[in-house]
Amino acid sequence: MVTDTRAPDSTAPGPTGAVPDKPSLDGLEDKWVARWATEDTYGFDRAAALAAPRGDTFAIDTPPPTASGSLHVGHVFSYTHTDLVARYQRMRGRHVFYPMGWDDNGLPTERRVQNYYGVRCDPSLPYDPGFQPPAKPGKDQQPISRRNFVELCERLTAVDEAAFEELWRRVALSVDWNNVYRTISGTSRATAQRMFLHNLARGEAYAQEAPTLWDVTFRTAVAQAELEDRERPGAYHRISFHSANGPVFIETTRPELLPACVALVAHPDDERYQPLFGQTVRTPLFEVEVPVVAHRLAEPDKGSGIAMICTFGDLNDVTWWRELQLPTRPVVGWDGRLVAEPPAGVPDQPYAELAGKTVFSAQQRIVELLRESGDLQGDPTPITHPVKFFEKGERPLEIVTTRQWYIRNGGRDADLREVLVARGREIQWIPDHMRHRYENWVEGLNGDWLISRQRFFGVPFPVWYRLDAEGEPSYDDPILAPESALPVDPSSDVPEGFTEADRGVPGGFMADPDVMDTWATSSLSPQVASGWDTDPELFAHVFPMDLRPQAHDIIRTWLFSTVVRSHYEFGTVPWSHAAISGFVVDPDRKKMSKSKGNATTPLDVLDRYGSDAVRWRAAGARPGADSPFDEAQMKVGRRLAIKILNVGKFVLGLGASAGLSAEQVTEPIDRGLLATLASVVEEATAAMEAYNYTRALEVSEAFFWSFCDDYVELVKSRAYSTGDAARSAQATLALALSVQLRLFAPVLPFVTEEVWSWWQSGSVHRALWPTAAELPAGGDPAVPAVAAEALAAVRKAKSEAKQSMRADVATATVTAPEAQVALVEAARVDLTSAGRIASLSVVAGEGPLTVDVVLAEPSEA
RNA sequence: GGGCGCGUAGCUCAGCGGGAGAGCUCUCGCCUUACAAGCGAGCGGUCGCAGGUUCGAUCCCUGCCGCGCCCA
Numbered sequence: 007m008v009t010d011t012r013a014p015d016s017t018a019p020g021p022t023g024a025v026p027d028k029p030s031l032d033g034l035e036d037k038w039v040a041r042w043a044t045e046d047t048y049g050f051d052r053a054a055a056l057a058a059p060r061g062d063t064f065a066i067d068t069p070p071p072t073a074s075g076s077l078h079v080g081h082v083f084s085y086t087h088t089d090l091v092a093r094y095q096r097m098r099g100r101h102v103f104y105p106m107g108w109d110d111n112g113l114p115t116e117r118r119v120q121n122y123y124g125v126r127c128d129p130s131l132p133y134d135p136g137f138q139p140p141a142k143p144g145k146d147q148q149p150i151s152r153r154n155f156v157e158l159c160e161r162l163t164a165v166d167e168a169a170f171e172e173l174w175r176r177v178a179l180s181v182d183w184n185n186v187y188r189t190i191s192g193t194s195r196a197t198a199q200r201m202f203l204h205n206l207a208r209g210e211a212y213a214q215e216a217p218t219l220w221d222v223t224f225r226t227a228v229a230q231a232e233l234e235d236r237e238r239p240g241a242y243h244r245i246s247f248h249s250a251n252g253p254v255f256i257e258t259t260r261p262e263l264l265p266a267c268v269a270l271v272a273h274p275d276d277e278r279y280q281p282l283f284g285q286t287v288r289t290p291l292f293e294v295e296v297p298v299v300a301h302r303l304a305e306p307d308k309g310s311g312i313a314m315i316c317t318f319g320d321l322n323d324v325t326w327w328r329e330l331q332l333p334t335r336p337v338v339g340w341d342g343r344l345v346a347e348p349p350a351g352v353p354d355q356p357y358a359e360l361a362g363k364t365v366f367s368a369q370q371r372i373v374e375l376l377r378e379s380g381d382l383q384g385d386p387t388p389i390t391h392p393v394k395f396f397e398k399g400e401r402p403l404e405i406v407t408t409r410q411w412y413i414r415n416g417g418r419d420a421d422l423r424e425v426l427v428a429r430g431r432e433i434q435w436i437p438d439h440m441r442h443r444y445e446n447w448v449e450g451l452n453g454d455w456l457i458s459r460q461r462f463f464g465v466p467f468p469v470w471y472r473l474d475a476e477g478e479p480s481y482d483d484p485i486l487a488p489e490s491a492l493p494v495d496p497s498s499d500v501p502e503g504f505t506e507a508d509r510g511v512p513g514g515f516m517a518d519p520d521v522m523d524t525w526a527t528s529s530l531s532p533q534v535a536s537g538w539d540t541d542p543e544l545f546a547h548v549f550p551m552d553l554r555p556q557a558h559d560i561i562r563t564w565l566f567s568t569v570v571r572s573h574y575e576f577g578t579v580p581w582s583h584a585a586i587s588g589f590v591v592d593p594d595r596k597k598m599s600k601s602k603g604n605a606t607t608p609l610d611v612l613d614r615y616g617s618d619a620v621r622w623r624a625a626g627a628r629p630g631a632d633s634p635f636d637e638a639q640m641k642v643g644r645r646l647a648i649k650i651l652n653v654g655k656f657v658l659g660l661g662a663s664a665g666l667s668a669e670q671v672t673e674p675i676d677r678g679l680l681a682t683l684a685s686v687v688e689e690a691t692a693a694m695e696a697y698n699y700t701r702a703l704e705v706s707e708a709f710f711w712s713f714c715d716d717y718v719e720l721v722k723s724r725a726y727s728t729g730d731a732a733r734s735a736q737a738t739l740a741l742a743l744s745v746q747l748r749l750f751a752p753v754l755p756f757v758t759e760e761v762w763s764w765w766q767s768g769s770v771h772r773a774l775w776p777t778a779a780e781l782p783a784g785g786d787p788a789v790p791a792v793a794a795e796a797l798a799a800v801r802k803a804k805s806e807a808k809q810s811m812r813a814d815v816a817t818a819t820v821t822a823p824e825a826q827v828a829l830v831e832a833a834r835v836d837l838t839s840a841g842r843i844a845s846l847s848v849v850a851g852e853g854p855l856t857v858d859v860v861l862a863e864p865s866e867a
Numbered sequence: 868g869g870g871c872g873c874g875u876a877g878c879u880c881a882g883c884g885g886g887a888g889a890g891c892u893c894u895c896g897c898c899u900u901a902c903a904a905g906c907g908a909g910c911g912g913u914c915g916c917a918g919g920u921u922c923g924a925u926c927c928c929u930g931c932c933g934c935g936c937c938c939a
Contacts, residue, residue, distance in 0.1 A: 029901085029902090031904095235938090235939075392939085437872095439871060439872065440871090442870065442871050442872095442937090443870085443871070443936090443937060443938090445870090446869085446870055446871080446937075446938065447937085447938075450869095450870095450938065450939075558936075558937080559936085559937085561937085562937085562938090588936095589936090591935090595934080595935065596935095597936085626879090626880085626890095628880095630872085631872090631873090631880095632873095632935075632936080633879080633880095634878095634879070636878080636879065636891090638878085638879085638891060638892080639879070639890085639891075641891090641904085642890065642891065644904080645904070645905095648902070648904060648905095649901090649902070649905090651901090651902085652901045652902035652905090653901060653902075654901085655901050655902080656901030656902080657901080658901095659901070700881090701881090704881075704889085707890095708889080714901090714902090715906080715907090718901080719899095719906095722901090798907090798908095801906095801907055801908075802907080802908060802909095804896095804897085804907075804908090805895085805896060805897080805907050805908040805909085806895095806896090806908070806909090807896095808895085808896050808897080809896090809897075810896095810897050810898085810899065810907095811897065811899055811906070811907060812897085812899050813897095
C-alpha cells in the first residue's frame with residue numbers, strides 16, 4: 007500500500023542496507039524508473055485527497071505536449087521545472103494531482119500521418135474497414151476516407167505517446183501515470199462538445215459568415231492567435247484608373263486583385279483627392295465603375311496616398327468594406343486560385359484568362375496586360391513589407407468569406423476585454439512580469455476567437471443543419487446533439503428524427519463539416535484532466551487548480567483561451583498560479599526549435615550526463631528566463647550527483663548511522679553545523695514556497711560543498727574514532743545527510759533515492775521535506791565557520807609551499823578577533839587533526855583572522 | 868512603432884542603498900584510505916553610457932546606447 011507521506015525515520019535500516027564499495031551513477035536510472043513504476047511512488051491517492059481539506063491537495067494543469075512533435079532539451083527543462091514544484095509539494099505532505107496529457111488532435115498530427123504513411127484524407131471516400139496503409143509511403147499520397155484517416159491518426163499517436171512517456175519517465179517526471187489524458191479521446195471530445203454547447207446556449211459561441219483569414223495550403227481558417235507577420239519582398243505597381251478628368255494613379259502590391267476592386271480610398275484630409283470624393287472612376291482593363299471614398303485608415307504618405315479597396319487584400323479592406331458598406335467582388339477561392347467566374351459586374355474579358363490561376367500567376371498576367379494597355383506606369387518598385395502568415399504555413403494568408411464558429415473573447419467587446427484582463431490579475435504569475443504579456447494580448451484583440459477549422463482530425467461540432475426543398479442548409483435553426491449523446495460525430499451519427507438516408511438530400515440534413523481548433527480542446531485541459539465530465543467529485547475538489555506551468559510563447563493561446571473557457575463556465579480563473587518557463591536557447595541566443603535545426607535531442611544529452619545532471623541544469627534556469635544550452639554546465643550537475651553518492655558512502659560507511667539521534671550531537675562545531683543547516687532549510691523552504699527553485703538549490707548547494715570540503719574534513723578523524731565525541735560527529739553527519747538528501751531530492755531524484763535506500767526505508771520522494779525543527783537548536787554557526795576559515799588559512803600555506811594537504815604543520819598560530827578566540831578553541835581538536843598541526847596556539851589580535859603556519863620539515867622518504 | 872525583460876569577471880549568472888560575489892574557464896600545486904569523473908590555492912570586474920536623488924548608488928529616478936522576446 008502506498009501512503010502519500012511518511013515521516014522520515016533516520017534510524018530504521020533500509021531495505022537494502024548496503025553501501026556499495028564503489029558508488030556509481032551507472033544503472034541508477036533504469037533501476038529507479040522501474041521501482042517507482044512498480045511501487046506507484048507518484049500515484050495520486052484520490053480517496054485520501056478527497057477526505058482531506060483542499061489545501062492538502064496540489065493540482066497541476068500539465069501542458070499536453072504535441073505527441074506527433076519531437077522533443078528537445080527545452081521541453082525537458084520546462085517539464086522539469088514543473089516537476090521540481092510537484093516533488094516539493096509532495097514532500098510537504100500534499101496530495102499532488104499531477105496528470106499528463108497528450109495533445110494529439112489537430113493539424114500537426116494530420117501532417118505527420120500524411121508524411122508517415124503517404125496518405126491524404128478525402129472525405130468523399132467511403133470507409134474501408136480492411137484498409138492497410140502502404141508499408142512505405144509512395145510518391146503520391148493515397149486518398150483515404152476520413153474515418154480511415156482518423157484511425158491512422160490514432161494509431162500513430164499511440165506509438166508517439168509511448169515514446170514520450172518513456173522519455174518523461176527517464177527524466178523522472180513524478181506524474182501520476184495512471185492519470186493520462188488525450189485531447190482526441192472520447193472524454194475530451196465529449197467535454198469539448200459539451201462545453202461548446204454550453205457556450206452556444208449562453209450566447210458565448212456563435213456562427214457567422216464573414217471574411218476570414220485563410221491558409222490556402224491547409225485550406226482552413228486560422229485565428230488571430232496563430233498569425234505572424236513575416237517580412238516579404240513585394241513591389242508597388244503604379245496603375246492608372248480612368249476618370250473624366252484624366253488618370254488617377256494608385257500604387258498597389260497586389261495588382262491581381264484589380265478585378266476584385268470595389269472602390270478607391272484616400273484620407274478625408276488629403277487635399278489631393280478631396281475633389282474626387284463622391285465621384286467614380288473606372289478600373290483599367292475591366293472598366294468597372296467604382297466610387298472614390300474617404301476613410302481615416304488611408305495613409306497619405308503611403309504610395310500615392312490613394313488605394314484600391316478589394317475583396318479582400320488585407321484586413322484594412324475588410325474594415326473599409328464593413329464601415330463604408332461596400333459591395334464584395336470575391337475572386338480568390340479557397341484553393342488560392344482565382345475563381346472560375348468573374349464577380350457580378352465584372353466582364354468576362356479579360357477575366358477569363360485569369361480564372362484558375364494562382365494569385366502569383368494571375369499577378370504576372372495582369373501586369374503584362376496593364377503594360378500592354380499602358381495602364382502600368384513605369385516599373386514596379388521593389389519593397390519589403392510585413393505579410394500575414396499562418397504560423398505553421400508557408401504561403402501568405404488570403405481573406406475569404408466563409409461561415410465559421412467563434413467564441414467571444416473580448417475582441418469585439420471592450421467590457422468583456424476588461425473583465426478578462428481582471429481575470430488575469432487574479433492569477434499569481436511567476437515571474438510577475440509575464441502578466442503584461444497576457445494583458446497586452448487581451449487589450450490588442452481585434453476580433454472574436456475563431457474556433458472552427460476545415461480539417462479532419464479534431465473534435466467535430468455537435469451540430470447538424472436541416473436541408474430545405476432545394477437542398478440548401480438552413481443555418482438559422484441548427485440541430486444540436488443532446489448532451490447525453492456526446493461525443494457525437496455528426497458526419498456519421500444521425501440527428502434525432504432522421505435516418506442515414508436523409509443525409510445530404512433535400513428535406514434531410516447535413517453535418518456541420520468543421521472541427522474545432524486544437525486550442526478549443528486544449529483550453530479545456532483543467533476540465534478534462536480533473537474529470538469535469540467523468541468524476542465530478544474529484545473535479546469539485548481540485549478545480550480551480552493550483553498551478554498552470556507553461557512557456558511564454560503560448561500565453562496568448564493556451565493560457566488565455568483556458569481563462570476564457572473557465573470564466574464562462576465557472577466564473578473563476580482556472581488556477582491560482584501560472585508559472586512561465588523560458589526557453590533553452592542556442593549559443594547565439596536563438597530559440598531552440600526543430601525547424602531552425604538548432605535543437606538538441608534530449609536522449610543524447612541524458613545519455614551523456616544523466617537525468618540528474620540535466621535536471622540540475624534545468625533547476626538553474628529561473629522561471630521566465632531563457633537559458634543558453636551549455637554542456638559544460640551539465641558536467642557540473644553530474645559532478646554534484648557523484649559527490650552526493652560519495653559523501654553518502656563516507657557518512658554511512660562509518661558504520662554508525664543506525665541508532666544515532668539529535669540528542670547525541672554535543673560538540674559545539676557539530677551543533678553549529680546543524681544550526682547553519684537549519685537556516686539553509688528555512689531559506690530553501692521559503693524559496694520553494696515562492697516557486698524559486700533556483701534559489702532553493704543555490705543555498706542548498708552552497709551549504710553542501712562547504713559541508714563536504716570543510717566540515718567533513720574537520721571532523722573526519724573524530725568521526726572515525728569512538729566515544730561520545732565520535733558519536734556526536736557521526737550523528738551530525740547522519741542528520742545532515744538525511745536533511746540534504748531531502749533538500750536535493752526534487753532536483754536529483756535518482757542519486758538522492760539511491761543514497762536514501764542505503765539506510766532508510768521507503769522512498770525519499772515520499773519523505774517529508776526537512777524542517778529546522780528536526781535539527782537541534784542553540785548551536786552557534788560561527789564555530790564551524792571560523793574553524794573553516796582557520797583551516798583554509800592552513801591549507802593556503804600548504805598550497806603556497808606546494809606541499810600536500812597531508813603535510814605536517816609544526817606550529818600554527820591563529821590570531822583572531824577577541825570574540826572569535828573561543829570559537830577557534832571550541833574547534834581545537836578538529837582543527838589540529840584536520841590541519842595535521844602539532845602545536846596550535848590561538849591569540850587575540852587586531853584585524854581579521856590570520857594563521858601563521860610553520861610547516862614541519864618533510865620527513866625523510 | 869508599442870509593451871516587457873536584460874546589459875555585473877573570458878563564459879553562465881546571483882546580488883538590487885552602505886565591504887563587488889558564485890560556478891565554469893584559465894594558471895599553479897597536491898596520489899589526501901568518501902570522491903583524481905577528486906582536492907587545495909590563485910589570476911580575473913572604473914557592475915553598458917550620461918545625468919540626477921542621497922552623507923553614500925551596481926542597486927532608486929531620468930535619458931541614451933546595445934541585446935532578446937512578444938505584439939503592431
